[in-house]
Amino acid sequence: MKAIQEADAACNVGCNLTAPIQKDAGKTSRDAMVTAKYLLIGIPMLAAWWVVYEHLEPFAGWLANHFVKYLSGYNLSAGNVEHLRSAVEFYVFEGPKVLMLLLLIVFGVGVVRSFFTPEKTRRILAGKRETVGNVLAALLGVVTPFCSCSACPLFIGFVTASIPLGVTFSFLISSPMVNEVALVLLFGLFGWKIAAIYMCTGLAIAIVAGWTIGRLKMEPYLEDWVLEIQAGESGLDQDEHKSLVDRIRFGLDAVRDIVGKVWIYVLLGIAVGAGIHGYVPMGALASIMGKGIWWSVPVAVLIAIPFYSNAAGIIPIVSALVEKGAALGTTLAFMMAVIAISFPETVILRKVLKPRLILVFTGVVAVGCIIVGYLFNLLI
Amino acid sequence: MEIKVLGPGCKKCHETEKVVKEVLRETGVEASVEYITDIAKIAGYGIFTTPGVVVDGKVKLAGKVPSKAEVKSWLGK
Numbered sequence: 001m002k003a004i005q006e007a008d009a010a011c012n013v014g015c016n017l018t019a020p021i022q023k024d025a026g027k028t029s030r031d032a033m034v035t036a037k038y039l040l041i042g043i044p045m046l047a048a049w050w051v052v053y054e055h056l057e058p059f060a061g062w063l064a065n066h067f068v069k070y071l072s073g074y075n076l077s078a079g080n081v082e083h084l085r086s087a088v089e090f091y092v093f094e095g096p097k098v099l100m101l102l103l104l105i106v107f108g109v110g111v112v113r114s115f116f117t118p119e120k121t122r123r124i125l126a127g128k129r130e131t132v133g134n135v136l137a138a139l140l141g142v143v144t145p146f147c148s149c150s151a152c153p154l155f156i157g158f159v160t161a162s163i164p165l166g167v168t169f170s171f172l173i174s175s176p177m178v179n180e181v182a183l184v185l186l187f188g189l190f191g192w193k194i195a196a197i198y199m200c201t202g203l204a205i206a207i208v209a210g211w212t213i214g215r216l217k218m219e220p221y222l223e224d225w226v227l228e229i230q231a232g233e234s235g236l237d238q239d240e241h242k243s244l245v246d247r248i249r250f251g252l253d254a255v256r257d258i259v260g261k262v263w264i265y266v267l268l269g270i271a272v273g274a275g276i277h278g279y280v281p282m283g284a285l286a287s288i289m290g291k292g293i294w295w296s297v298p299v300a301v302l303i304a305i306p307f308y309s310n311a312a313g314i315i316p317i318v319s320a321l322v323e324k325g326a327a328l329g330t331t332l333a334f335m336m337a338v339i340a341i342s343f344p345e346t347v348i349l350r351k352v353l354k355p356r357l358i359l360v361f362t363g364v365v366a367v368g369c370i371i372v373g374y375l376f377n378l379l380i
Numbered sequence: 381m382e383i384k385v386l387g388p389g390c391k392k393c394h395e396t397e398k399v400v401k402e403v404l405r406e407t408g409v410e411a412s413v414e415y416i417t418d419i420a421k422i423a424g425y426g427i428f429t430t431p432g433v434v435v436d437g438k439v440k441l442a443g444k445v446p447s448k449a450e451v452k453s454w455l456g457k
Binding site: 117118119122145146147149150152153154155156157158160225229348351352 | 387388389390391392393419420422423424426427428429430442443
């Protein structure tokens with residue numbers, strides 16, 4: 001009898017000990033099931049994605065031709081029909097293509113971003129020397145998930161962790177400038193070379209502009225209360241182990257968030273682009289935005305500074321401009337200035353920065369964009 | 381119980397407040413919910429990605445909208 005009781009007790013102890021482990025095992029096997037489900041759905045979807053993507057161009061051509069046949073019933077001049085056909089073909093091909101690329105790439109980048117948190121980035125950057133810090137900050141700016149409405153708290157979080165001001169700016173410049181939406185649009189509408197050039201020059205501007213701001217010793221131009229702030233420690237551990245399922249969910253959330261927000265701008269931008277593609281004569285812009293016009297780069301950047309749009313809306317328009325004779329360097333400078341210097345973000349940052357630092361920030365980034373513009377007008 | 385939702389007024393911050401209030405209604409837990417936009421105060425909690433949630437002085441979440449299950453776990457439900 002006693003033996004049984006002892007065995008019972010042992011079992012109780014044992015059960016209590018193993019209970020959490022069993023629960024964990026339950027979670028892992030459930031995770032495995034979900035992973036299997038994601039794979040079973042994901043792989044055929046990827047295959048379907050590829051098939052549709054491959055057939056978009058012939059489909060657009062076919063549709064545009066049928067559209068023209070349908071129009072032949074009306075009395076339109078041949079020139080008008082050709083303009084329309086070309087605009088429709090551009091839209092039916094580029095619109096779905098860019099949206100499909102966005103779905104795939106935003107998901108992939110979302111999964112990559114699940115490996116980073118702003119807390120982790122702050123830990124990596126704290127205590128780094130300036131030059132190394134600028135490079136790291138620009139690179140981390142690309143992969144750290146962070147929404148621009150958090151710019152102020154993040155700024156304070158960085159500065160109070162004694163990350164140098166210039167390094168903080170490198171992060172704040174690269175984060176919006178080198179983003180996956182811009183890269184996808186550039187890849188889809190200009191090809192991978194331009195996307196790569198954009199990414200490298202974007203990083204270069206973030207590094208050099210941040211470094212310059214650091215050299216200018218702008219610390220006194222932070223709002224006074226920022227330096228007095230006693231930032232606490234949240235004590236929050238956000239680096240808890242994420243399973244593959246968590247990462248996939250993170251990617252899906254990113255798709256819902258980002259694609260859900262930008263699809264309308266992409267379609268509007270491409271519609272305007274299609275209009276330019278079909279109706280503006282070839283070379284029409286060579287005389288104002290062409291290579292030979294030296295003042296076009298600074299003027300493009302000056303126009304871009306107050307101009308607020310996101311990458312999704314501006315890139316399709318810009319791609320159509322290039323086709324009509326605008327120089328690539330000028331266009332690149334315009335695009336970068338539009339994306340990097342956004343009016344809402346400077347308004348947000350005004351809470352922590354004195355006007356002079358805002359001006360220096362805007363000026364340094366603008367000069368960076370102008371240099372990139374001239375450089376590419378010379379090179380290409 | 382004292383719950384503070386921290387955020388400068390972005391969409392996700394308002395969503396967070398909504399989720400917290402919904403869970404309170406569903407579970408019937410008595411708690412005050414305060415929405416804080418003052419950046420100095422937010423930084424004081426050591427939070428630098430918003431939205432953030434503080435329950436009885438302790439930071440529970442930063443940088444994302446919580447799920448209902450997460451909010452329930454903070455309330456001890």
